[in-house]
Every structure is written in structure tokens, then in C-alpha cells.
Amino acid sequence: METLTVGGVKIYWLQGGVTHMDGGAMFGVVPKPLWSRKYPVNEKNQIELRTDPLFFQYEGKNILIEAGIGNGKFDDKQKRNYGVHEESEIQKSLEALGLSTDDIDIVLMTHMHFDHACGLTKYENSELVSTFPNASIYTSEVEWNEMRNPNIRSGNTYWKQNWESIQHQVKTFKEEIEILPGIKMIHTGGHSDGHSIITLNLNGEKLIHMADIMPTHAHRNPLWVLAYDDYPMTSIYAKEKWINKAIDEDSWFIFYHDAHYRAVKWNNGGEVVEAVERKR
Template sequence: MDTLNIGNVSLTWLSGGVTYLDGGAMFGVVPKGLWSNKYPANEKNQIECPTDPIYIQMNGKNILVESGLGAGKLTEKQLRNYGVTKESEIVKSLEQLELTPEDIDYVLMTHLHFDHACGLTKLVDGKYVSVFPNAQIITSQVEWDEMRRPNIRSKNTYWKENWEAVETQVIPFKEKWELGNITMIHTGGHSDGHSILLIEDGGEVLIHMADLMPTHAHQNVLWVMAYDDYPMTSIAAKQKWVSLGLAKNAWFTFYHDAFYRAVKWDADGKQITATLKRQP
């Protein structure tokens, strides 16, 4: 399992599923001749996009960032449309860490799109129940409101199957939420309620940009997804947080990257100076 330490904060990537999504949608208006040099596509013009939650161990607390794709929830049509080649193996991943879903104290949801939130619930005897029954589920108030009352566009990704069984566990925040060395910050952009994570400890800095920068190939502030509801907000947030991260020699971590778990760039953002590669 791939692990990164930021001071005394430990991050480990779990197996949350794999999707293959349209490369054009993932890179928006960026020409394929540019993005495919950084992130190759298959013969269907799809790129590999894992959905791997990050397990954080900090001050005796067990924390997840995102919940994975879930297992047994998607229809055959959905599996085909989203190019799913593997569903979530979160329970097995936690077992390797000698943990169970009941041991999780917090689940930090940067947003609640299906590929991040399906792992929050599971079917038991025909009824959806919480996968992490003892956890507080943290997300922005804006995101939580839209999850329950999606608009004509967002209803395709905000599903009641992913929130009704856990609504008593959800703790929404307005602008930011803090726990120890972790700060969760509402940015908007990819979704109206999208958030990022900032971890600082021992003089080290990590920024989890979530779907503002889903892969290392999205580092250019103008390279935003066609899936983004508010692309200009995404660009403004990337300008702010990528600049801050470069200035602080921060690690940037990923949920969707098929090649890297984490990357550092030089101060100009032109050269990769350190990586944690995703193991096969």
C-alpha cells in the first residue's frame, strides 16, 4: 500500500475502484494533442481514473478522504458508461491495516459526486445502510444542500442512495473545518460545494486539490474538466492554491491519478521534483 508521511500525519491510499472516463471530458477544451502527451488515452479515448480514498492516521484518529466507488451499487449500464473495471475493495484495504469500517472516526468528503460518495452506503437485505456507522461525515454546507436537492444538471451525480442512510452522520461546514493538522476549505468550482484539504505538520505542507486537480496532468490552472460546473471558479481556486503550494514546496495528492499518488513541483511549477508513484 502506498504511504506518505507529512510530519506525524500518515496517509495511505486504499483500493476504491477504477473507472475509465472520456479524455476529452476530463480535459475540457484542452486539445488532445496536448493532454495525451501527459496522460495517455486508450483506443476509446478513455483515460484511467482510479477512485482511491486516502486513509489518514493522526493523533489516534482514523480518517478517510472520500469513500470510493462502492461495490454492488452500479447497474450494468452504469458500469459500462463509466468504464468501471474494478469496484471498491475498501474493507479488504482496511483489513490490511488491521482496521474495520467501524473504526473510522471521520470521512472527509471534498464533494459528493457518485464516484466519491458511492462508498458511503451499501445494500443489506434490500436496504441501504452506512458503511462507516461510527464516523462523522464532513462536507461543505453548499455541497450537502445540493446533494439533497440537486438541479437539472447535478441530479445525474447526486443520488439519494448515497445520502439518505447517512444523513444523521453528516456534519456540514460553511467556509472551513479544522481537526488537528487538517483544514478543509470550501472552494467551489468543480461543484458549487467542492472543498480541498490542507495538511501542515513538522514544517511540511500537503494540499489535496481533489477534483480541481484530479491528476498531475491538470496542474496547469487553465486545464479544467468539462465536468466542472463553475470552470472560472475552478481556475481562480487553482491559481490561489497551486501558487501557495509551489511557494511552500508542498506535496499535491490525488484521488484519481493512475500514475502518481503525490507530486512535488519546483517553485516555477515546470519540473516534477519528487513523486510517490501508484503501485500496480
């Protein structure tokens, strides 16, 4: 379990499962000879994308960022299409820290696509129940509304089984919310209409989780956006704003999907100056 300590707060990457998605879709119009230099691709043209939630304790609260892909949510066809080679082991990860899913107080959901939200619910005796029954689950109002009323495109990623059992736990916001002092969720749109990023100011040291507008370190270029993005120009504008701001503030960039880096710091020249690599 990789960790990063910033501002006296220790962040853990839990085992949330893995997907393998089409590399062309993940890098949009960027030619393969360019993106494949920065991120490895397999013989099926798929890239490995972790779905590993971030856990930390702050202000007396147990906090998760994202929820993993859960267990038993995919049929064989979906496992094949999404390259799901392993599912969540969040319970085991928390047990290693002396905790259980019942101990989670807050779950921060940047958006509610299936690869982020499947872990919010689990099967008990063939019934879907909340994985984190005592948690407040935060997402933007726009995201929550579309989750429950998807359109012809987004219906493929907003699944009823991921929200019905947790709707009484969900708290929404419009543009920005400070969850605890120094922990903010900010609505950006782009990847989805309701997509948000998370900024952390932990005792004067800063981190940023840009979620799926920058899912891996290889997406640092503002123009390298996903074919999956519903509003790609919105993603580009948000990336230009927040990447530059974070670098100027000496922030750590932390990742949910990156299979190679858990966290990086860049300088203004685009060079990685510090990193937490994922152990294999």
C-alpha cells in the same frame, strides 16, 4: 498499497475502485494532442481515473479522505458508460492494517459526486446502510444542500442512495473548518458549487488535496479544467491561488483520481522534484 510519510504521519492509498472517463470531458477545451502527451488514453478515448481513498491516523483518530465507488451501486449500463472495471475493496485494505470500516472516525468529503460518495453506503440484505457507521462525515453546507436537492444537471451525479443512510452522520461548514489541529477543509466551488479542498499541516510539513479542481498531475495548468466543472472560471481562480501557494510552501500534492501518481511535489518551474508513483 502505496504510502507516504509526512510529518511522522503515514498516509495509505486504499483500493477504492476505478473509472474510465472520456478524455475530452476530463480536459475540457484543451486539444487532445496536448493533454494526451501528459496522460495516457485508451482506444475509446477514455482515461483511467482511480477512486482510491486516502487513510491516515492523526490525533488518535482514523481518518479517510473520500469514500471510493463502493460495491453494487452500478448497473451494467453504468459500468460500461463510466468504465468501472473494478469496485471498492476498502474493507480488505483496512483489514490489512488491522482495522475495519467500524473503526473509521472521520470521513472528509471534498464533494459528493457519485464517484466520491458511492462508498459511503453499502447494501446489507438489500437495504442501504452506512459503510462507516461510527464516523463523522464532513462536507460543505452548499454541497450537502445540493446533494439532497439536485438541479436538472447535477441530478446525474448526486444520488439519493448515497446520502439517505448517512444523513445523521453529516457535519457541514460554510467557508472553512479545522477538523483537527492542522487539518482544514476550505470551500472553493468550481467543480461543483460546494466543492472543497483539504490542506494538511502535519507537524510542520504540508500537503494539499485539491480534489477535482486538479484531479490528476496532468491538470496542473490552471487553465486545464474539466468540461464537468459547473463553474470553470471559479476552478481556474482557485487553481491559480492554491497551486502557487502550495508550491511556495513546499507542499505535497496528493491525489484520489490519478492512476499514475499518488503524490507529487513540483518546483516553481513546473518540474516534478519528488513523487510517489502508483504501483501496477
